[in-house]
Amino acid sequence: VxxxxxxxxxxxxxxxxxxxxxxxxxxxxxxxxxxxxxxxxxxxxxxxxxxxxxxxxxxxxxxxxxxxxxxxxxxxxxxxxxxxxxxxxxxxxxxxxxxxxxTPSLSALIESREASPQTLEKPSLLLVAQPEDLPRVKGEIKVVRSLEPRATVADLVSSEATPSSVVEGLRGSRFAHFACHGVLETGKPFDASFKLHGGSRLTLLDIARSRLPDAEFAFPSCCHAAEITQESIADEALHLTAAMQYCGFRSVVGTMWEMADTDGRDLAKSFYKSLFSSQETREPYYERSAGALRDATQRLRRKRGITLERWVNFVHYGA
Incomplete structure (x- = not known):
């Protein structure tokens, strides 16, 4: 062009x-x-x-x-x-x-799309949440737990969410939903992290070192999960969303900046409803996730009083 x-x-x-x-x-x-x-x-x-x-x-x-x-x-x-x-x-x-x-690179996209497991089995989903740090996620927790029986949901909430328990949970899950703070470290991309119980951190390096054979989709519902800061542009820095793709998740939904208090809950509810609603397609769930996000942001956009930045905030990475 x-x-x-x-x-x-x-x-x-x-x-x-x-x-x-x-x-x-x-x-x-x-x-x-x-x-x-x-x-x-x-x-x-x-x-x-x-x-x-x-x-x-x-x-x-x-x-x-x-x-x-x-x-x-x-x-x-x-x-x-x-x-x-x-x-x-x-x-x-x-x-x-x-x-x-x-996609952060063409190679990451190619890897996400090749050798696709054509399975439509009920997915296993790991929910990681810290309601003490973010009271707004209580509604989001209810939304994700309500996905039963369409998905098998395991959750690590509050004190149960430690770096080691989350890594172990990720290894056995196809889907992952994070409802916690995301922390970016300017100039140190692999020190960027999810904030877990007691202030402990699950870093990008922890995720990169993990072996995630069944990983398909992740939703880090965190402020700044997909943000590239002005200071990091020169370094082509990885952010949390792209890192999840690099570490094996074929599709990832993230945010560009802060979320309004109710948007995580409302967007997640619309997103998963759209993701699991289509019974006619044979596409794997992770390949439907971009369309499901588009549907969810359009629903959010149609609500009265929703400002432009609230629906523009959500982005899809990967297959």
């Missing part, structure tokens, strides 16, 4: 606009205005030429599309570019036309 001569300079300006506006708070008018402007400009810079090329290639709408961003584009919400001009009354964004996903 041809790009403008000032392509990266314009992208850097868009990133800087978001960084500056975030100082006012994610729910501020200043940030909402900046995000609206950035998504519109990002559509003109990236979305419009890409969509034009997809149409020329005969790629039908509602197809899967993977973004493999580098440099400054790692911190921009490519999945939500728009609004895209249309004849209807409702604003349409990139995720309305296609089912978007990200």
């Amino acid at each position: 041809p790009t403008a001569d000032d392509f990266y300079n314009r992208a850097n300006k868009l990133r800087d606009e978001l960084v500056e506006a975030r100082k006012h708070g994610l729910d501020s008018v200043e940030y909402q205005d900046a995000l609206t402007s950035v998504l519109k400009d990002l559509y003109e810079l990236v979305g419009k030429p890409v969509i034009t090329r997809l149409r020329l290639l005969g790629v039908p709408e509602q197809s899967r599309v993977w973004w493999c961003p580098t440099s400054v584009f790692c911190s921009l919400p490519l999945h939500a570019m728009g609004p895209i001009p249309s004849s209807g009354n409702r604003d349409r964004y990139f995720s309305d036309l296609y089912i978007p996903s990200y």
Whole structure:
């Protein structure tokens, strides 16, 4: 796809606009205005030429599309570019036309998609939660536990969630749902971690050293799980979401920034409902997860009072 001569300079300006506006708070008018402007400009810079090329290639709408961003584009919400001009009354964004996903590298995507286990058996799901640190996750815990009998749910909540117990639980699970704090370490990507009981940490290095033969899908419902900070861009740093993919999970859902108190619960409820609702497809669950996330964010978006940043927040990585 041809790009403008000032392509990266314009992208850097868009990133800087978001960084500056975030100082006012994610729910501020200043940030909402900046995000609206950035998504519109990002559509003109990236979305419009890409969509034009997809149409020329005969790629039908509602197809899967993977973004493999580098440099400054790692911190921009490519999945939500728009609004895209249309004849209807409702604003349409990139995720309305296609089912978007990200991947940290082409090799990671290829590995996630090859040798796929074509199983539709009831999945085993590990829930890891810390309601003492995050009271909002109590509702999320109920949502995940309610997936029985569609999934076999094992949970490690509060004092049960230690680095060793979580690693052991991951080894025996196909799905994993984390409802706890995610901690990023600028300049030290493998020290990034999930905060567990008593302040203990499950680091990316712990996950990378684990052997996860059955891992298919992970949902780290943590603030900043998929965020690339301005300081880390030069290092192409791994974040929690990408690391889960590198460590064996074929598909991962993450967040770009802080969540509103009820969004983890509401998004998880809509996501899993969509994931388990289709009985006609023979796709493995992890391959349905991108579409399930798209459905869930669209439901969230239709609710009254939902600001732009709340549905743009959620992203899909992997197969």
